[in-house]
Every structure is written in C-alpha cells, then in structure tokens.
Amino acid sequence: MFNPTVARLTYRALLGRRRALILCALPLLLLAVSVLVRTMVGQDDDVAVSLLGGFALAAMVPLIGVVAGTGAIAPEIDDGSVVYLLAKPLKRSSIVLTKLLVAIGVTVAFSAVPVFVAGFVLNGDSQRIAVAYTVAAAVASVAYSALFLLLGTVSRHAVVIGLVYALIWEALVGSVVPGAKTLSVQQWSLALAEKVAGDGAGVASDVGLPTGVTLLALATVGGAWAAAARMRSLTVAGDE
Secondary structure: OOOHHHHHHHHHHHOOHHHHHHHHHHHHHHHHHHHHHHHHHOOOHHHHHHHHHHHHHHHHHHHHHHHHHHHOOHHHHHHOOHHHHHOOOOOHHHHHHHHHHHHHHHHHHHHHHHHHHHHHHHHOOHHHHHHHHHHHHHHHHHHHHHHHHHHHHHOOOHHHHHHHHHHHHHHHHHHHOHHHHOOOHHHHHHHHHHHHHOOOOOOOOOOOHHHHHHHHHHHHHHHHHHHHHHHHHOOOHHHO
16 A cells, blocks of 8 residues: 555655755754753743643644645645656555655654654653653644645645644634634644643643544544545546
C-alpha cells in the first residue's frame, strides 16, 4: 500500500524552500520563547502548561498540520498535475495512504519533537509535563494530517479554510467555549496528555479519555477513508 515514489515526491513538495521555512518558523519561535521564559521565571509547571497548551498545542500543531496536510495533495489537484499521478497503475487508496503517512511524519517531526524539547527547557519534565504534551502533539498531528489531507482533496481553498479552523476554532473557540471544546482535536489530545501527566500536573481536558481516543480514531480513519473516496471519484481522460 505504501508507495516509495509517491512518498519521495510528496516529501520533496512539502520540504521545498518556502514550505520548509513556514514549517520551521513556529517551532523555532516556541523554542526561543521557552528559553526566554525559563531564563526569566525559572522552572514553573504552571508556566510550562500555559505555554505548551496555550501556544504549542492550540496554535502551532494545527497550523503545521494545515501546511503538511493540505500541502501533501492540494497543490497537485489545484495545478492539475495530479492527473499524471492518477494515470499511473496505482490504487487511489495507496496514493492517499502514502501521502497521509508522509504528512503525519512531517507534522510529528515539526510539532511533537519541538514540544518535547521545549517542555524539557521549561521545567525538565517535572510532573511529566513534557512527555504528556509530546504525546498530545503526536496524536493531534495524526488527526490533523488526515483531516487537512481530506480538506485538500475537496476544496481549492483548503489552506484558507484550514487556517481559519486552526486560528479561530482550535486556538480560540475550542479553547474557551464550553460546548465547542467537545469538537476540538486539541481537547481530544489533551485527554491523553492529562492521563500521561497524572493528577496534580495542571494538565486538564474537557473531554474524557475514552471519548478523546474514540474521536481521534474516528477523525483519522474517517478523514483517510473520505480522502481516498474523493480521489477515486477523480478521473483522467483514459478513465472515461
């Protein structure tokens, strides 16, 4: 099911100069702020939770997911070059799965890894906060990649819609509006972070662990399945 050629082309597209700069900007900002905060206030669990939850998980991770998820397929659909890929004797589901795995790998690398480093910079993993938020960032990366890959197959405005979702829904509405929190990938992943960190660490989610895990799985599997179905609906001249 995994196609090395498709993976190589997708990696090349995602890690081109312009996208690489975008992917690096937010992690570097997180690390710079973490160093500054640690220098100014020292080790503080509350500060670590606020920065890792309020900036990293609520804004950085979904934004990187937008860049990687939509960038894995949307540009090919927009410029029409996807027809060359579809004309190859490849299963559409294999194309989607390969691109999804590449998007997940890129998103995890540019979000979960910096979160782990930032957590240790902030408090040396006191109360297992760094590990907890790293787990949350990793599982959120998987769900975001699937959802934004799907978005890239159904809309020519995938990046704009994804940015609106990331900046308004996840970073703002999903963080403060009680009812909306249930429909937030951030809150679903926080349920896992809360479990890993344990009591007393200050990590909390408005969604229970079983609900969070179930919704993360549904978002990932559903997004991948719908993207594959969308790809199967696309035709090239030889298919007609």
